[in-house]
Amino acid sequence: MALFDRYGRAHDDLRISVTDRCNFRCFYCMPEEGMTWLPHDEVLNYEEITRVVRITTELGFTSYHLTGGEPLLRKDLHHLVEQMVAVQPGMDLALTTNGVFLPKMAKDLYAAGLRRVNISLDSMNAGKFLFMTRRDVFGQVMEGIEAAAAAGFSPIKINAVAVKGLSEEELPRFARWSRETGHVVRFIEYMPLDADRTWAHEKVLTAEEILEGLSVEGELELVSGHPSDPATRYRYKDGKGEVGVIASVTRPFCQDCNRIRLTADGMVRTCLFSTTEHDVKKLLRGGAPDDEIKTWLAEVVLTKTPGHLIGQEEFVQPERTMSAIGG
Numbered sequence: 036m037a038l039f040d041r042y043g044r045a046h047d048d049l050r051i052s053v054t055d056r057c058n059f060r061c062f063y064c065m066p067e068e069g070m071t072w073l074p075h076d077e078v079l080n081y082e083e084i085t086r087v088v089r090i091t092t093e094l095g096f097t098s099y100h101l102t103g104g105e106p107l108l109r110k111d112l113h114h115l116v117e118q119m120v121a122v123q124p125g126m127d128l129a130l131t132t133n134g135v136f137l138p139k140m141a142k143d144l145y146a147a148g149l150r151r152v153n154i155s156l157d158s159m160n161a162g163k164f165l166f167m168t169r170r171d172v173f174g175q176v177m178e179g180i181e182a183a184a185a186a187g188f189s190p191i192k193i194n195a196v197a198v199k200g201l202s203e204e205e206l207p208r209f210a211r212w213s214r215e216t217g218h219v220v221r222f223i224e225y226m227p228l229d230a231d232r233t234w235a236h237e238k239v240l241t242a243e244e245i246l247e248g249l250s251v252e253g254e255l256e257l258v259s260g261h262p263s264d265p266a267t268r269y270r271y272k273d274g275k276g277e278v279g280v281i282a283s284v285t286r287p288f289c290q291d292c293n294r295i296r297l298t299a300d301g302m303v304r305t306c307l308f309s310t311t312e313h314d315v316k317k318l319l320r321g322g323a324p325d326d327e328i329k330t331w332l333a334e335v336v337l338t339k340t341p342g343h344l345i346g347q348e349e350f351v352q353p354e355r356t357m358s359a360i361g362g
C-alpha cells in the first residue's frame with residue numbers, strides 16, 4: 036500500500052520538524068533577531084508524533100527524518116527516537132542537526148536506534164562559519180562531528196549550503212576533508228526560504244559550478260542512487276571521498292518526489308514550497324480515529340502540485356522560513 040498523488044508519485048517518506056526554535060541564525064534561514072516561537076502547547080508532543088509515524092507506517096511509509104529548527108533543542112529527543120523505532124524496528128530514520136549538542140547527545144541517540152545523522156556545516160573556516168550562521172561555534176560543531184563518529188554513526192553526512200561568493204573556496208577544502216575522513220559532504224543549492232528574503236537567483240552557486248570546483252581535487256564518477264534521493268552522488272575515481280549535490284534550484288527532482296512534511300505545530304505540507312498547509316493536529320487532538328486520519332492523509336497527498344515554481348513568475352515564497360517548515 037502507498038499513498039499516490041495525482042501524478043503517479045508514491046509517497047513513503049515523512050520529514051518531521053520537532054521544533055521551530057534554533058540556537059543559530061543562519062542568514063539563509065532565519066532573521067538575525069525578532070523571531071517569534073510557537074507556544075509550547077501548539078507543538079506536537081512525542082506521543083502525537085509517534086501516532087502519525089504509526090499511521091503513516093501502516094500507509095506504507097518506510098523513511099523518516101527528524102529536523103527543525105534545531106531538533107536537538109527538543110528535550111530528550113532520544114525518547115522520541117526510541118518510540119519511533121519501536122513502531123517499525125530497523126526503520127530508516129535520519130536526523131539533521133547543526134551539531135552543537137552532539138557531544139552530549141550522540142551516544143543516547145545511537146543507543147535509542149538512530150543510525151543516520153546529517154550535520155550542517157557551511158564552511159571549514161571559523162570566520163566564515165560565524166558570518167553564515169551568526170554564531171561563533173565552529174569548534175563545537177567540529178566536536179559534534181567527532182562525537183557522532185565516536186558514537187558509531189557512519190558514514191557521517193555533512194550538509195553545506197552553497198552560496199555564490201562565499202562557498203567557492205569551500206569546495207576544495209571540503210573535498211580534501213571528505214577524502215581524509217570518509218565523511219560524505221553534500222552541497223545544497225541556496226533556496227528561496229530565507230527569512231530576510233534576500234535570496235536571488237544570482238546568489239545560487241549552481242550544481243554545475245559546484246561540480247567544477249570539486250573536480251579540481253580529482254576526477255569524479257557518478258554513484259548510482261535511489262531516484263527519490265535529492266542528492267546526486269559522486270565519488271573520486273581513486274576511491275577516496277564521496278561528495279553530493281542537492282540541486283533543488285537548477286535541477287529540481289520534483290518528478291521523483293516521495294515525501295511529505297509535518298511541521299512542529301502539526302501541519303502537513305506536501306512540498307517545502309507549499310503555500311497551503313493541512314491541519315493534522317486538529318484531528319489528533321479532536322479524537323479522530325486512525326482510519327479517518329488515513330483517509331484524510333490520502334486526500335492531502337492528492338492536493339500535491341507537480342513541482343515548485345522557483346525561477347518562474349508565479350513563484351510565491353512560503354510565509355514560513357525554512358526553520359519553521361523543517362528543512
Ligand code: SAM
Nearest residue numbers: 064103104105131132133155194225226357362
Ligand atoms: N537546524 C538543523 C540544521 O541546520 O541542520 C536542521 C534544520 S535546517 C532548516 C535543515 C537544512 O536546511 C540544513 O542543512 C540547512 O543548511 C538547510 N537550509 C536552511 N535554509 C536553507 C536555504 N535557504 N537553502 C538551502 N538550504 C537551506
Ligand code: SF4
Nearest residue numbers: 057059061064104133
Ligand atoms: Fe537553525 Fe538549521 Fe536554520 Fe541554521 S539552518 S538557522 S541551524 S534551523
